[in-house]
Amino acid sequence: MSAPAAESTGARWRRYWTAFNTIATRETRRYLRIWLQTLVPPAITMTLYFVIFGSLIGERIGPVAGFDYMAYIVPGLIMMSVITNAYTNVVSSFFGAKFQRFVEELLVAPVPGWIILAGFVAGGVGRALLVGLLVTGVSLFFWDVSIAHPWIVASVVLLTAILFSLGGFLNAIFARKFDDISIVPTFVLTPLTYLGGVFYSIDMLPAFWQQVSLANPVLYMVNAFRYGFLGTADIPIAIAYGIIGLVIVLLTGIALVLLERGTGIRT
Amino acid sequence: MTAALRLTNLQKTYRNGHRALDGVDLEVAAGDFFALLGPNGAGKSTLIGIVSSLVNKSAGRVEVFGHDLDREPEAAKRCLGVVPQEFNCNNFEKVIDVVITQAGYYGVPAAQARAQAEVYLRQLGLWEKHQTQVRELSGGMRRRLMIARALAHQPRLLILDEPTAGVDIEIRRSMWRFVEELNAQGVTIILTTHYLEEAEALCRNIAIIDRGAIVEHAPMRTLLAKLNRETFVLYLQTPLAAEALRESPYPMRALDAEAVEVELREGDDLNTLFRWLDARQVRVRSLRNKANRLEQLFLDLTQPATAPPTAPGVPAAQAHA
Numbered sequence: 155m156s157a158p159a160a161e162s163t164g165a166r167w168r169r170y171w172t173a174f175n176t177i178a179t180r181e182t183r184r185y186l187r188i189w190l191q192t193l194v195p196p197a198i199t200m201t202l203y204f205v206i207f208g209s210l211i212g213e214r215i216g217p218v219a220g221f222d223y224m225a226y227i228v229p230g231l232i233m234m235s236v237i238t239n240a241y242t243n244v245v246s247s248f249f250g251a252k253f254q255r256f257v258e259e260l261l262v263a264p265v266p267g268w269i270i271l272a273g274f275v276a277g278g279v280g281r282a283l284l285v286g287l288l289v290t291g292v293s294l295f296f297w298d299v300s301i302a303h304p305w306i307v308a309s310v311v312l313l314t315a316i317l318f319s320l321g322g323f324l325n326a327i328f329a330r331k332f333d334d335i336s337i338v339p340t341f342v343l344t345p346l347t348y349l350g351g352v353f354y355s356i357d358m359l360p361a362f363w364q365q366v367s368l369a370n371p372v373l374y375m376v377n378a379f380r381y382g383f384l385g386t387a388d389i390p391i392a393i394a395y396g397i398i399g400l401v402i403v404l405l406t407g408i409a410l411v412l413l414e415r416g417t418g419i420r421t
Numbered sequence: 422m423t424a425a426l427r428l429t430n431l432q433k434t435y436r437n438g439h440r441a442l443d444g445v446d447l448e449v450a451a452g453d454f455f456a457l458l459g460p461n462g463a464g465k466s467t468l469i470g471i472v473s474s475l476v477n478k479s480a481g482r483v484e485v486f487g488h489d490l491d492r493e494p495e496a497a498k499r500c501l502g503v504v505p506q507e508f509n510c511n512n513f514e515k516v517i518d519v520v521i522t523q524a525g526y527y528g529v530p531a532a533q534a535r536a537q538a539e540v541y542l543r544q545l546g547l548w549e550k551h552q553t554q555v556r557e558l559s560g561g562m563r564r565r566l567m568i569a570r571a572l573a574h575q576p577r578l579l580i581l582d583e584p585t586a587g588v589d590i591e592i593r594r595s596m597w598r599f600v601e602e603l604n605a606q607g608v609t610i611i612l613t614t615h616y617l618e619e620a621e622a623l624c625r626n627i628a629i630i631d632r633g634a635i636v637e638h639a640p641m642r643t644l645l646a647k648l649n650r651e652t653f654v655l656y657l658q659t660p661l662a663a664e665a666l667r668e669s670p671y672p673m674r675a676l677d678a679e680a681v682e683v684e685l686r687e688g689d690d691l692n693t694l695f696r697w698l699d700a701r702q703v704r705v706r707s708l709r710n711k712a713n714r715l716e717q718l719f720l721d722l723t724q725p726a727t728a729p730p731t732a733p734g735v736p737a738a739q740a741h742a
């Protein structure tokens with residue numbers, strides 16, 4: 155075989171694009187292949203939430219912030235499934251690649267860390283959005299959807315899915331055994347989401363707990379998302395975007411440094 | 422001409438403090454068929470791990486076809502294909518997807534990757550299995566899949582870490598032919614193996630690594646010429662009396678009632694031995710070389726000061742396989 159000519163800039167970017175596509179496609183194939191584990195459960199869980207909290211209990215709660223309780227909680231519940239699925243998808247897929255060692259296929263190849271990260275995040279975002287759409291579809295049986303600000307809905311859900319995909323990736327980098335991939339979802343993610351204003355407005359809390367809630371980043375995402383639908387929120391929307399953007403930049407930076415060092419993936 | 426692989430003062434100390442590589446310098450010429458040999462735990466896989474970016478080195482430099490792995494990682498990696506010692510494919514993919522996916526990481530478009538994958542899977546006798554899930558493959562098939570995967574981007578340097586371990590004789594020979602063919606097309610091959618006859622048959626140059634250091638690095642022919650003694654096992658029809666052994670022209674010892682072992686040095690010859698046996702009317706039923714010659718050399722170079730316990734009469738080939 156003859157020596158290949160030095161790679162042109164154009165050729166390099168085409169190579170990056172193919173590599174990214176390859177990872178993203180494999181990630182997508184993975185969650186579609188196991189749809190019974192990845193797509194069906196969130197749809198069922200959320201249907202139960204809609205029935206129990208929205209229809210049965212919600213009737214007795216009365217309006218929150220001037221909206222039907224059902225209309226109030228649906229955006230938060232969609233967001234909850236987006237958050238969980240983005241995180242879970244990336245943490246289990248990347249940890250699986252480490253565990254089965256086929257992450258080595260990527261390490262030996264000329265794939266820069268940011269493309270590895272982008273590929274896995276694309277998988278997480280894809281699944282999160284698909285589940286988000288499914289859950290929204292189910293919710294249509296329970297409320298008359300109205301979207302006040304479509305662009306806010308779209309951008310907040312996308313950014314949130316990116317953020318939690320990054321979180322899942324970091325978790326997988328540090329994970330050494332299967333237990334390690336469920337610790338954060340159970341002890342951090344679930345409490346933050348449940349206390350993130352999915353089910354209530356923080357106006358309903360005592361002043362002290364209102365202040366505590368403001369330290370919860372999930373609160374900003376849920377509220378920004380709900381604002382997109384209903385036009386009402388507990389917090390200023392600009393601050394929500396600021397926080398989401400900042401966290402994304404931070405998590406991306408950390409992930410890239412860890413990939414460069416080979417933390418958790420190279421001996 | 423640039424070397425296919427050049428290692429300079431390569432060192433590795435694992436996190437637990439184990440020093441696996443102790444300053445390795447090694448150069449493999451482009452086009453070579455090179456054997457890296459050494460006992461278990463010598464550091465072969467560690468060395469290959471560093472070259473394939475799976476292991477972080479502690480110090481030193483790696484160049485692949487002149488591309489420094491630190492400064493031009495992508496250029497270096499594009500020249501390189503690796504078949505690791507341990508199986509590391511995704512169990513839940515189809516065989517062909519493993520190869521296509523790997524090609525994709527190198528920027529090979531899917532259609533081209535599929536065509537190339539078919540060629541290699543056919544040559545490696547795996548095409549019937551191309552739609553099979555990886556987890557359903559046998560051990561020997563997995564090895565061949567890893568070879569096809571390593572070739573997905575048509576590398577100029579192929580490194581194989583014990584590719585024939587656990588592979589049956591027929592498949593092993595077809596793998597040899599396959600790799601020889603690649604080498605004939607200009608691909609540089611570096612191979613580790615514990616089957617020394619394999620290295621002797623295939624490789625032109627050889628390095629022996631022991632406890633993290635290169636203890637020998639020379640052309641195979643030079644090395645074999647250096648070996649100045651050979652041990653034969655003779656199977657006798659008529660047993661030799663114990664005191665007779667001491668009168669043998671060359672050092673001889675009994676293995677059991679029917680077999681003796683005799684060591685010949687440079688300048689010795691079998692005629693003398695047989696004349697002596699004839700004179701005692703001892704008939705030799707058959708004879709064999711005790712160890713293959715490379716094996717003898719390997720043991721000379723790597724055996725620790727205190728010899729490990731080996732059952733008398735067990736051929737080294739078995740003890741080491």
Ligand SMILES: Nc1ncnc2c1ncn2[C@@H]1O[C@H](COP(=O)(O)OP(=O)(O)OP(=O)(O)O)[C@@H](O)[C@H]1O
Nearest residue numbers: 421435437439441460461462463464465466467468
């Ligand atoms: N991840 C690790 N952490 C600590 N020590 C390690 C690690 N991997 C390998 N070692 C040690 O480094 C040394 C070299 O191991 P290596 O796998 O490179 O040997 P090898 O020559 O490939 O052996 P074999 O022929 O058995 O495959 C051994 O002593 C091994 O125990």
Ligand SMILES: [Mg+2]
Nearest residue numbers: 465466467506
């Ligand atoms: Mg090894």
